[in-house]
Amino acid sequence: MEKKIKEDHHQEQQKEEPNSTKNTETTTTSSTHMMNLITTSDHHQMELAGNNMNLSSIFDIPISSPFAYSYFEDHSSNNPYSFLDLLRQDQHQFASSSNSSSFSFNAFPLQNNTNHIFTYLPLSQPVTTKDESSEVVSTTPTSPNSTSFSSSSNEAANDNINKEVTVKDQEDGDQHGPKGTKPQLKAKKKQQKKGREARFAFLTKSDIDNLDDGYRWRKYGQKAVKNSPYPRSYYRCTTVGCGVKKRVERSSDDPSIVMTTYEGQHTHPSPMTPRGHIGMLTSPILDHGATTASSSSSFSIPQPRYLLSQHHQPYNIMYNNSLSMINRSSSSDGSFVNPGSSSFHGFGCDMSQASTSTTSTIRDHGLLQDILPSQIRSDTINTRTNEEDNK
């Protein structure tokens, strides 16, 4: 499967390469592949990132360099979107729609001077630890307000749901009883490694490692990261039965940037704040792809308290190794347009529909919802395009 992905990736890369800007490390031993979408402020341009997506390579772009990547700019004065808003999108839709396809990047409403790299990485193969090092986009906008958003999910995310339930059940059992025997633990680990849930990574410019996303996390491990002076911390959601994990590590190249990787789906509302208050940001139209956990539609949406501090400036990246995800073309003026289809099935939703919908209803989209800017589902596309054209 992995090989197939590689091949697909290669083919796509060959297709896309002519217009792509090579600013990423492509030589690799990595097995994870993703699409790295980058635009510049002058002419929107998508880029296929190379294979070797390790964290350090993300920051190969000099942080201090002129703002080379300005893909989505929010010209509104008050941008309500934040790390948590990004987090609040529906990861289930990511997970459930890994084999598709296009996405209108104009839909990203971002902060002023916000730069986004948007890549979607549905992992088709079982996620192993080795994959993780490569799931990061190697180019990163580095302006102070840059935001990158990355995600990855198992292709088998749907399939994994049941598996995960099994694992969780088993884990729950372990929690209440005596520790399993070593063989049992082994089996459990194997099971866990077989299929993991979707992962979504954020690059956040922050002084704080453990960003407050409204959930309660328990640190269960810390490991030194190779070629990095900063350790990687492992957190697990403390809610019983919720197997969501997150990893937090700091960029060795730019210590101010924290990469937070979420894995799994919360099966419970955030303990911090009610969710309803951002329901306005969510379009119900986009909900049709929601799966399992999205049924818990009463998820609260924690306010990104950490964002109250100026220290935190989220980067958003989405990982993608499904290179067919995006139909890409360049308009005559160099701006990126979504040919034919503006839908982004990677979210299990049709962005074209989203772009025509301005209705706002509180809907839960699970962790993916927690990640994608809500207006990704709304109709900022045309507005933004017009603004760009007017320049």
Add this chain to the structure above:
DNA sequence: CGCGTTTGACCTGCGC
């Protein structure tokens, strides 16, 4: 005492 963190040991997958 409950909860979270720390940290060394252990397990697993991968490359050579």
Add this chain to the structure above:
DNA sequence: GCGCAGGTCAAACGCG
């Protein structure tokens, strides 16, 4: 098979 690196476990510890 071996070594390496990532991920996890779990006992010890700290804190309120």
